[in-house]
Amino acid sequence: xxxxxxxxxxxxxxxxxxxxxxxxxxxxxxxxxxxxxxxxxxxxxxxxxxxxxxxxxxxxxxxxxxxxxxxxxxxxxxxxxxxxxxxxxxxxxxxxxxxxxxxxxxxxxxxxxxxxxxxxxxxxxxxxxxxxxxxxxxxxxxxxxxxxxxxxxxxxxxxxxxxxxxxxxxxxxxxxxxxxxxxxxxxxxxxxxxxxxxxxxxxxxxxxxxxxxxxxxxxxxxxxxxxxxxxxxxxxxxxxxxxxxxxxxxxxxxxxxxxxxxxxxxxxxxxxxxxxxxxxxxxxxxxxxxxxxxxxxxxxxxxxxxxxxxxxxxxxxxxxxxxxxxxxxxxxxxxxxxxxxxxxxxxxxxxxxxxxxxxxxxxxxxxxxxxxxxxxxxxxxxxxxxxxxxxxxxxxxxxxxxxxxxxxxxxxxxxxxxxxxxxxxxxxxxxxxxxxxxxxxxxxxxxxxxxxxxxxxxxxxxxxxxxxxxxxxxxxxxxxxxxxxxxxxxxxxxxxxxxxxxxxxxxxxxxxxxxxxxxxxxxxxxxxxxxxxxxxxxxxxxxxxxxxxxxxxxxxxxxxxxxxxxxxxxxxxxxxxxxxxxxxxxxxxxxxxxxxxxxxxxxxxxxxxxxxxxxxxxxxxxxxxxxxxxx
Amino acid sequence: xxxxxxxxxxxxxxxxxxxxxxxxxxxxxxxxxxxxxxxxxxxxxxxxxxxxxxxxxxxxxxxxxxxxxxxxxxxxxxxxxxxxxxxxxxxxxxxxxxxxxxxxxxxxxxxxxxxxxxxxxxxxxxxxxxxxxxxxxxxxxxxxxxxxxxxxxxxxxxxxxxxxxxxxxxxxxxxxxxxxxxxxxxxxxxxxxxxxxxxx
Numbered sequence: 001x002x003x004x005x006x007x008x009x010x011x012x013x014x015x016x017x018x019x020x021x022x023x024x025x026x027x028x029x030x031x032x033x034x035x036x037x038x039x040x041x042x043x044x045x046x047x048x049x050x051x052x053x054x055x056x057x058x059x060x061x062x063x064x065x066x067x068x069x070x071x072x073x074x075x076x077x078x079x080x081x082x083x084x085x086x087x088x089x090x091x092x093x094x095x096x097x098x099x100x101x102x103x104x105x106x107x108x109x110x111x112x113x114x115x116x117x118x119x120x121x122x123x124x125x126x127x128x129x130x131x132x133x134x135x136x137x138x139x140x141x142x143x144x145x146x147x148x149x150x151x152x153x154x155x156x157x158x159x160x161x162x163x164x165x166x167x168x169x170x171x172x173x174x175x176x177x178x179x180x181x182x183x184x185x186x187x188x189x190x191x192x193x194x195x196x197x198x199x200x201x202x203x204x205x206x207x208x209x210x211x212x213x214x215x216x217x218x219x220x221x222x223x224x225x226x227x228x229x230x231x232x233x234x235x236x237x238x239x240x241x242x243x244x245x246x247x248x249x250x251x252x253x254x255x256x257x258x259x260x261x262x263x264x265x266x267x268x269x270x271x272x273x274x275x276x277x278x279x280x281x282x283x284x285x286x287x288x289x290x291x292x293x294x295x296x297x298x299x300x301x302x303x304x305x306x307x308x309x310x311x312x313x314x315x316x317x318x319x320x321x322x323x324x325x326x327x328x329x330x331x332x333x334x335x336x337x338x339x340x341x342x343x344x345x346x347x348x349x350x351x352x353x354x355x356x357x358x359x360x361x362x363x364x365x366x367x368x369x370x371x372x373x374x375x376x377x378x379x380x381x382x383x384x385x386x387x388x389x390x391x392x393x394x395x396x397x398x399x400x401x402x403x404x405x406x407x408x409x410x411x412x413x414x415x416x417x418x419x420x421x422x423x424x425x426x427x428x429x430x431x432x433x434x435x436x437x438x439x440x441x442x443x444x445x446x447x448x449x450x451x452x453x454x455x456x457x458x459x460x461x462x463x464x465x466x467x468x469x470x471x472x473x474x475x476x477x478x479x480x481x482x483x484x485x486x487x488x489x490x491x492x493x494x495x496x497x498x499x500x501x502x503x504x505x506x507x508x509x510x511x512x513x514x515x516x517x518x519x520x521x522x523x524x525x526x527x528x529x530x531x532x533x534x535x536x537x538x539x540x541x542x543x544x545x546x547x548x549x550x551x552x553x554x555x556x557x558x559x560x561x562x563x564x565x566x567x568x569x570x571x572x573x574x575x576x577x578x579x580x581x582x583x584x585x586x587x588x589x590x591x592x593x594x595x596x597x598x599x600x601x602x603x604x605x606x607x608x609x610x611x612x613x614x615x616x617x618x619x620x621x622x623x624x625x626x627x628x629x630x631x
Numbered sequence: 632x633x634x635x636x637x638x639x640x641x642x643x644x645x646x647x648x649x650x651x652x653x654x655x656x657x658x659x660x661x662x663x664x665x666x667x668x669x670x671x672x673x674x675x676x677x678x679x680x681x682x683x684x685x686x687x688x689x690x691x692x693x694x695x696x697x698x699x700x701x702x703x704x705x706x707x708x709x710x711x712x713x714x715x716x717x718x719x720x721x722x723x724x725x726x727x728x729x730x731x732x733x734x735x736x737x738x739x740x741x742x743x744x745x746x747x748x749x750x751x752x753x754x755x756x757x758x759x760x761x762x763x764x765x766x767x768x769x770x771x772x773x774x775x776x777x778x779x780x781x782x783x784x785x786x787x788x789x790x791x792x793x794x795x796x797x798x799x800x801x802x803x804x805x806x807x808x809x810x811x812x813x814x815x816x817x818x819x820x821x822x823x824x825x826x827x828x829x830x831x
Contacts, residue, residue, distance in 0.1 A: 175766055202766040209770040283774045285781060474730075475723040475785045515723035515789070580793060581720050 014038075026053045045070045048080070060084040067095075097124075115144040117159060138164030138177070151187040158182050164201065177201030177212065190231075192223040207280050215239055215275040229253045242271040259301040267294045269316065285473055289320040293330070309336040313347065323472045326353035334368065342369040344376060352381075355471060358422070359383055371398040384422070386414030386433070403441035410435055411454065429491050430457050445469045459487040459504070475516050482509040486529060499542030500566070504531045519617070525575035525586070537566040538598060543606065568602035581617045585610060662794070662806045670810040673728060676736035723789040727782050734782075738775050747772055749820030749828055750811040754787065754804040755780045759820050759828055783807075 019034025030049040035042060046069040050062035065080040081094040095104040101124070103116040123137040142159030146152070158180035167173045178200035184193040196219040198212040210217070220236040230252055237245040244267070249260035266272045270292040273281075281289050293316035300308040316330040332347030348363035360382040367374045373395040380387045392408035413431040420428045437450030448466040455461075461484040469477035487505040494500060507526030514520060528536060574597055575586040587595035587610060598608035739756070742748040749759040756779050761769045787807065791800040812821040812831075820828045 170761065173766060173769075204766040204769055207770065207773060209767060211767070279770055279774070283770075283777045285778070287774070470785060473785070474781050475726055475789065477723070513792070515721065516726045518722035520721050520723060581722075 022056060024053075024056065028052055029054055029056055031056070041071075043069045043071055045075075050082075058085065058087045060086075111147060111149045113146040113148065115146060115153075117142050117144070122161075122164075135167045136165070138162070138166075142180075144183070152185060154184040155182045158195075158197075162200075171204070171206045174203045175201060177203075179212070179216075190225045190228055192221065194221040194223075195219070207283050208276065209279055210276060217243075230258075239272075242266060242268040242275075257305065260299075260305055261301060262297075262299045262306075264297040265294070266296070267314075269293055269295060286320055286323060288322060289318060291316070291318040293317050304339060307338040307340075308342075309338070310334070324353065324356040325472070326351065326358075328352075332363075336368045338370065340369065342367060357383065359388075371400070372396055373398060380412075384414050384418035386412045386431070388412070388436070401443055405439040405441065407436060407438040413455075416456065428457065429494070430488075432456050434461075444473060446471065456484070457487040457491050459506075460485050477520075478512075478514045480509075480512050482512055483507070486531065489528065493542065499545050500539045501537070501542050501572070502534065503528045503536040503569075503572070504534055505529070505572075519578065521580075522576065522578045524577075525573065527573035528569075528571055530571075536569050536601070538569050538572075538606075539566040543567070543598075543608065567600060567604065567606050569606075570599045570601040572598050578617055583615050583617050585613050585615060659802070659806065662790075662799075662803055663809065665790075666803070666806045666810045667814075669728065670807065670814050673731045673735060674814055674816075676732050676740060721789060721793045724786065724793060727786045727789065730782055731779065731786075734775065734779060738771075739779060742772055742775065743819045744816070746818070746820050746830070748776060749822060750808075750815055752808060752822040752824055752826060754808045754811065755783055757822075 015036060015038055017033050017036040019032070021032040023030050028049055028051045030047070032048070033046040035044045036046060037043075046067070048065060048067050050060075050065040052062075054060065054062055061083050063081050065082060066077070067080045068075065068077045070076070077098050079096040079098060079100070081096075083092040085091065089108065091106075091108045093104075093106045095106070096102070101118055101120040103118065105114045105116070107113075117140045120140045121137065122140055126136050138161050140159055140161045142155060142157065144153055144155055144159070147154075159182070160178075160180045162178040164177035165175050177198055179196060179198040181197070182193075182195040185191070197216065198219070199216045200213045202212065203210045216239065218236075218238045218240075220234075220238075222234040223231055225231045230250060233247075233249050233251060235245075235247040235249075237243070237247075244265040245262070247260060247262045250258040252258055269277075270290075273289065273291045277291075278287065278289060281287060294314040295316050296312045296314070298308075298310045298312075299306050300310075302308060311334045313330045313332055313334075317328055318330075319326045327349055329350035330347060331349075332345070334345045334347060335343040336345075337343075344365060344367050346363065346365045348361070349359075350361050352359040352362070362379070362381050364379060364381075365376040367376060373393075375390055375393040378392075379390045381390065389410045389412055390407070391410070392406065394406045396404045396406075411433050413433040416428040416430045416432055419432065432454050434452060434454035436452055437448050440447050440449060446468040448463075450464075452463040452466055453460065454463065461482065464481045464483075466480040467478075469479070483506075485506045489501050489503045489505045492505065505526055506529045507524065509522050509524040512519070512522045512524070530536065571588060573588045577584040577586075585595065587597045588599055589596045590613075593611055593613050595610050595613070596607060597610055598606070600606040739748065743750075745763070746759055747761050747764060748756050751757045756776050758772060758776055761772055764772065787800050787804040788797070790803050791797050794803075815821050815831045817831055819831050821831060823829050
């Protein structure tokens with residue numbers, strides 16, 4: 001208000017006033033004016049009183065005068081020091097708020113005025129507002145120079161602010177903000193330049209939390225207009241160590257954003273993550289993510305706001321141990337067009353780890369337009385000494401609850417040895433290879449269409465109804481129906497160090513459900529298949545180990561049978577129906593609580609018979625893991 | 632009645648008897664009872680090590696465990712004892728319960744007691760009023776609420792699956808809603824059917 005008055009004073013417009021009353025005595029002089037108008041601006045109920053016996057005309061000098069006036073139904077009070085020469089039309093005025101927080105110095109011979117802020121409490125400006133601005137408070141110190149000829153105001157030195165608080169909603173709050181600002185405002189040109197450095201305090205913007213003491217931020221705003229109706233704003237937000245955000249947007253006469261452009265350069269993602277991103281990722285279940293390198297996000301608008309997206313990675317590294325995700329040395333560009341065909345994207349990495357499985361150095365070219373993803377050309381993603389060959393991959397309706405994936409992929413032979421070593425499993429011989437069918441994603445469930453065929457342990461494995469649920473979330477689930485034929489039992493038992501059993505093994509594991517990497521349920525039966533040219537023998541050690549699981553130590557070694565290294569068998573069969581941690585066991589001949597696991601053949605003939613049909617899975621696994629296979 | 636008529640009559644009885652429709656109804660009382668027990672246990676809030684991440688997957692011990700679970704040879708058994716407890720126990724439910732118990736002990740109970748967070752009428756938790764918290768704590772409580780809701784969503788699904796009826800997920804969630812509300816402590820907020828927050 002003081003600024004408007006000041007500008008009006010220096011305008012070459014005619015003053016009009018009415019209802020002038022002047023009175024005076026030894027105690028002081030007073031003046032009342034019902035209304036003063038200067039152009040469109042009007043002041044009413046102006047009441048001026050000066051203590052002591054002083055003249056009003058032709059010269060008037062007064063210290064600590066009191067002035068009160070009303071503008072737009074708002075009553076203002078101030079302390080006034082004046083030197084007025086009516087004849088020469090010269091005057092000097094110092095107008096102070098009653099609490100001396102805001103001081104305006106004006107002189108008739110100076111085209112500029114000086115505004116001093118001394119611990120100015122900004123809430124005084126908004127105390128009568130009915131909207132959210134009521135919640136603003138903060139303390140400002142500094143000087144502002146006003147130029148009445150150019151209708152401008154600016155700071156020569158930064159204004160400092162502290163204890164600045166503002167709450168727009170539960171999702172936009174700043175608290176105890178400190179820093180400094182510089183402003184250059186020109187009313188004639190309608191331009192505004194604002195520089196703000198925030199060095200302390202906090203901000204919560206939806207899920208984004210910033211502690212400015214740890215992450216100081218500079219904000220620059222340039223606001224210009226060509227027609228006085230539409231404005232162009234250039235905004236820059238920067239942190240010296242890690243962030244440069246630039247935004248350009250147009251603002252129409254209804255204060256709507258038009259065709260904004262934003263670029264966000266995170267040139268030190270380690271620093272940015274530590275201070276900003278990590279806590280946001282935590283809300284989405286990806287806390288404790290580490291990263292380094294940089295990335296740059298550019299968002300442009302053509303037909304609609306934010307319809308072109310481009311993210312460029314520069315030696316970007318990310319690791320989340322909890323979710324088993326890792327990317328080393330990611331480079332390249334991802335383009336996305338929200339409403340049309342985007343430019344093709346190309347990324348490459350040194351190592352990519354998904355769900356713990358490492359994919360070596362590779363590149364991927366694809367197109368990501370609207371909600372469609374399409375892999376360009378055929379790609380080989382090396383895994384150990386083999387690879388996954390993606391001949392075709394398209395994903396539709398990516399942002400819906402039901403995502404369709406068309407896939408033509410093969411697993412080219414990968415050594416089981418390397419896979420099992422990496423996974424910490426007992427080392428197995430052989431290779432794994434096969435076809436990967438298509439997929440569909442509904443909610444958090446990814447279902448594979450068709451069967452996954454693999455060649456394992458010299459046999460064939462068929463995985464049907466394979467689904468992955470919450471793969472990167474809580475309690476991840478893998479579910480499938482598995483069948484296999486003619487596994488080399490010798491390779492299998494060798495890998496697990498259980499004691500050799502030779503022969504061929506087939507079986508089914510239906511309704512297999514592995515949750516949190518633990519077997520939750522299954523309905524399985526495995527059995528040996530007599531195969532021409534393949535011996536069916538079970539070693540003494542294997543028998544001992546089987547027996548020791550039941551608490552029997554030295555079942556054979558204490559008898560004459562210890563002189564035999566291995567024994568022939570006719571058939572081995574075992575079934576387990578696991579539900580709610582309890583396994584219902586069966587074998588070859590299930591009668592009451594008795595069942596045959598191993599039916600011997602030849603001489604000496606050894607049968608292994610089980611007598612307990614139900615078993616607690618965890619207890620059984622404890623026994624199994626504590627068995628000493630090396631002994 | 633001739634022989635043919637008798638035969639037809641008998642055939643009709645057999646036919647009618649053969650056309651039996653078996654309806655499987657949601658066992659509301661049983662599920663409610665299980666939910667009651669589960670919620671009681673969670674709200675006791677004994678601290679246990681949460682294990683929601685997949686980092687253990689690559690650990691040799693865990694992987695050996697998985698490998699053994701998958702290895703048919705390892706199903707050979709003899710006289711291990713059986714404990715046929717078929718209440719809601721599965722690795723997923725147990726893991727989720729442990730996480731929820733730890734969370735209620737470490738943080739959520741405090742936010743429930745101070746009415747920052749309340750139980751919603753759809754079986755989740757929500758921030759009711761975080762006005763008294765500092766900004767960093769407001770972000771923290773958002774994380775806690777998000778974590779809890781992820782666990783609860785997984786829990787309701789896993790309970791339905793453990794009962795062999797994935798389609799019961801919504802009904803199971805409703806059974807839990809009742810229990811969360813009934814077992815909320817005095818002074819906690821819960822949401823009624825109209826969405827209004829009620830102080831218990």
